[in-house]
Amino acid sequence: MSRAHSYRTVLFLFLLSLSYLVQGQQYSKIFHYSEDYLAAAPSLLLDSNVAYTASGNNWGWKDIIFRSVDRSGALLDSVTRTWTWDSQIVGVSPHEGTLQRLNDSTIVSSIYLIYNNWDSACSQLLLMDNSFNVRDSIRVRENSSTVRVFDLLVEDSTITVTGFVQDNAKYDQDLFIKQYDHSLNLIWSSRIQDTVYYGPNNYHGYTFPNTLTRLGDNYYVSGLSRYPNQTSKGFLIKTDLVGNKVFDKRYQINGWAGxxxxxxxxxxxxxxxxxxxxxxSDPVSSSTIWSKWSLPIRDTLGALISDTVYSEELLYGSLKDAQLLDDGNILVTGYYWYGEYKSVMWKLDRQMNTIWRRVYYHGDWLDGSQIFGIGEWGDGGLLGMGFYLNAYNYDTTRTNEYLWLLSLDANGCLDSANCGEGIGVVEWPIDPVEDIVVYPNPTDGPLTIELPEYSKKVYLKIQNINGQLVFMEEYFNTKLIELNEIFPAGTYVVEVMANKVLYTEKVEVL
Structure with missing residues (x-):
């Protein structure tokens, strides 16, 4: 082999390795002093190789921190925007989904402004350059009403936003859709009233208008409608392209709120x-909520084409985002309670067949990890953005709260060799045949747990129906666990993590 050929070979291998580094940058990173746990969720904009985030600052309540991070996770920019100059404002917060690309040089964001006088609570739209310098802004407001933007949609020449308008005398929450040009000049505004009024002191109506999308010559708004002393319902509103209502559909599955x-x-x-x-929900504690996740497909008339309801019943579980990936498949994310909040990423094909689904957390098992937004890197990798809570470093200033970025490869792995070892990636068993066996069930005393395969290390937790931990233990080199502990009568959830697989089973104690 000639020396020149040898050099070319070495150079080729070097460039190939650089390509791998660019495409294979996976990490789990947190940014301190970044998010107020009580505020709305942080928001994410993911370009091909740069991620932009907006999150509350838990030191000030009146600050928003805008950040940009490159493909490797390195911080490119961090800018704090403050509203401390306005003495009437008591808090500000972003909202998931409301950080969007307007054009190559401009970003649009929506910030919720909370005033001492709630009649003036409103949302503010900001136009910023890529370094977060504000170019223009406008406040979205109505007289004597609370106005909150939940989602925005950027099109070629317009910005369309949706949210609720709350009449602070009647407590009813109407839906609004407003459209602006790219200079924030209002083009049209539409307000859709709910059909039922429940009287003062009862918040009701279009409480969570979470998503705005366009299909053909219509806009669709979906979310949750809430009513006092009644089961809430999912809603789907269809309008024409100037906000005139075509239909308003409400949905439940087997009487469940959606x-x-x-x-x-x-x-x-x-x-x-x-x-x-x-x-x-638990009859004793109404704040203890069990849920299931479903994937309904509806036609443009709102009729159900198909629905896939997954059998796992989750404590405090909530889906938060869904994206159509470049490969034509679908990525869904959410979180649920398991010792603390754990996050889920779930990849499916268009027939709703599971390709993979995994549970992720940062730090310790008892820390909180919630993903609110997802995106796709230009090389096909995935990014989750959310909130991390350090359970062991709590103080009154809440300096244990972080913005969390989780960068994965296209298969949802941090590392191709072990698919996530180091941050706690576990998988739900997809095949029910491989589930654990818990017996007797119901039981009046002893309990036996049989794993589908031998495990070097097993984590066992048992929670009561209120989510309180009543038992926790580690076992080694076993497939069979025998418990002789006596628990009070009631319903419990047995949770087992073995061989990086998470199993759950309900048990009735007589």
């Missing part, structure tokens, strides 16, 4: 509406 997050056009006449279906 909330839509994300609306993905699958064809010219069908929409996927990923939903959280609240299956029941």
């Amino acid at each position: 909330m839509h997050y994300g609306a993905i056009p699958l064809s010219n006449d069908s929409l996927l509406l990923p939903s959280t279906q609240i299956s029941k």
Whole structure:
């Protein structure tokens, strides 16, 4: 081999390795002092190789931190925008989904402004350059009403926003859609009233208009409608291109309340509406909520084409985002309670067949990890953005709260060799044949747990119906666990993590 050929070979291998580094940058990173746990969720804009985020600042309540991060996770820019100059404002927060690309040099963001006088609460649209310098802004407001933007849609020459308008005398929440040009001049505005009024002191109506999308010559808004002393319902509103209502559909599955997050056009006449279906709440503690996730597909008339309801019943579970990937498949994300909040990424084909689904968390098992937004890198990798809570570093200033970025490869892995070892990636068993066996069930005392295969290390947790941890233990080199502990009568959830697979089973104690 000639020396020149040898050099060319070495150079080729070197460039090939650089290509691998660019395409294979996976990480789980957190940014301190970045998010208020009580505020709305952070928002994400993912360009091909740069991620932009907006999150609340838990030190000030009146600040928003805008950040940009490159493909490798390196921080490119961090700018804090403050509203401290306005003494009437008591808090500000972003909202997931409301950070969008307007053009190559401009970003649009929506910020919710909370005033001492709630009659003046409103949203503010910001136009910023790529370094977060504000070029222009406008406040979205109505007289004597609370106005909150939940989603925005950028098209060639327009910005369309949706949210609720709350009449602060009647407590009813109407839906609004407003359209602006790219200079924030109002083009048209539409307000859709709910059909029922429940009287003062009862918030009701279009409480969570989560998603705005366009299909053909119509806009669709989906979310959750809430009513006092009644089961909430998922809704789907269809309008023409100037906001005139075509229909308003309400949905439940087997009487369960439903909330839509994300609306993905699958064809010219069908929409996927990923939903959280609240299956029941604890009769003692109404704040303890169990839910199931479903993937209904509806036509442009709102009729159900198909629905896939997944059998896992989750404590405090909620879907948060859904994206159509470049390969034509669908990525869904959400979180649920398992010791603390854990996050889920779920990849499906267009027939709703599971390709993979995994549970992720950052830090310790008892820390909180919630993904609110997802995106796709230019090389096919995936990015999750959300909130991380350090359970062991809590103080009154809440400096244990972080913005969390989780960068994965196209298969949802941090590392191709071990698919996530190091941050706690586990998989739900897809095949029910491989599930654990818990017996006797119901039981009046002893309990036996049989794993589908031998495991070097097993984590076992048992929670009561209120989500309180009543038992936790580690076992080694076993396939069979025998418990002799006596628990009070009631319903419990047995949770087992073994060989990076997460199993759950309900048990009744007599």
